[in-house]
Amino acid sequence: MFTLIESKKEIAKVQRKLESSIRRDFKTTTIRDIGYPGGTTFDASVFTDGTYWYWSSDHNSKDIANPRRLNWFGLFKNEGRLHISVEINTAYEGRNDQVAGFFARDNDTGSIYLLHSGRVGGGTKGVGQSAFLTWSDQRPVDVVDSSGSLRKGVLVMPIDGIAASRSAVRYIDIIVQFKLAVRAGDMETREFHRKKKEFDDFYSEARGRRMGRRSAEIDYLSRHGEVVDALNAWRTSDLLPKGGRVVKNALIDMGVTVGRDLVEVFEVKTSTARSDLYTAIGQLMVHGAAADCRRVIVLPHKEIIASDLKAALQRLRIELLKFKLDERKATILRRRTNNSKRDTLKRGP
Structure with missing residues (x-):
């Protein structure tokens, strides 16, 4: 708050x-x-x-x-x-x-x-x-x-x-x-x-702000949208499913739809605080409800994730992406699931 x-x-x-x-x-x-x-x-x-x-x-x-x-x-x-x-x-x-x-x-x-x-x-x-x-x-x-x-x-x-x-x-x-x-x-x-x-x-629904964020000199909270921009660029640099398009709205940070079906859903969190991860897991499971929906959580690359939360992500088949943020840009860091190239697609001037 x-x-x-x-x-x-x-x-x-x-x-x-x-x-x-x-x-x-x-x-x-x-x-x-x-x-x-x-x-x-x-x-x-x-x-x-x-x-x-x-x-x-x-x-x-x-x-x-x-x-x-x-x-x-x-x-x-x-x-x-x-x-x-x-x-x-x-x-x-x-x-x-x-x-x-x-x-x-x-x-x-x-x-x-x-x-x-x-x-x-x-x-x-x-x-x-x-x-x-x-x-x-x-x-x-x-x-x-x-x-x-x-x-x-x-x-x-x-x-x-x-x-x-x-x-x-x-x-x-x-x-x-x-x-x-x-x-x-x-x-x-x-x-x-x-x-x-x-x-x-x-x-119109009363709701509080998601709690918890990374404590650092570089402010992650206000730059959440910049990370979503980099995520968008990272995802669209690879082939989308046939008929697929990237979507964003008030409920999800980013997703991919085919027709009316949400086939991929991404949630960006600016910290690995337990409260943030609980929220992200809930959002991914609620909005990525289809059994074959790809669910991805996007987290700061240097922060430690509690072992039980790591296990929960694996158990729920939620993929983990990491991002890096410096003074000028946000960077998505990850090996692609469909090729062996390391992705460091960046958003910045």
């Missing part, structure tokens, strides 16, 4: 750490105009790594209904105005659901994260929270506030640590691709509407 950070003093401290982490990874400073529907921010001092940019400023004059710290992210270009891909602005104090960004602490580890409601703007029909979360397969986590009420949010990035901004960069890319998909009409298909209904039904 996560706890919302509400103290004005702590939010200010966390915001400073966030900006410091981004400046460490986005090393170049440049003065640019930032355009958005309805206006322009002139001569903004933005930080960039040459591909992405970040800008932050206070927005707290007396006539502002929702005073907030601005955290703007986008794709960088050398000429012309910059444009915002996503605003992850944060309230100065307390809980304010009208402000899409917020900070929360992982109660298990003490790590603090920037989260986003998933509300994606842009003035285009079809650009919205539920559509974005459905399309992108983002999994919001539960965050409890001081009153005991819950707020859901997508993990964007840890506020500090090695390559802290790596997951934020991925989040920007996902939003950019989503907006392109909206303009291409991908939200109007029957398949998308079916998937959106599944998403809405699933997240």
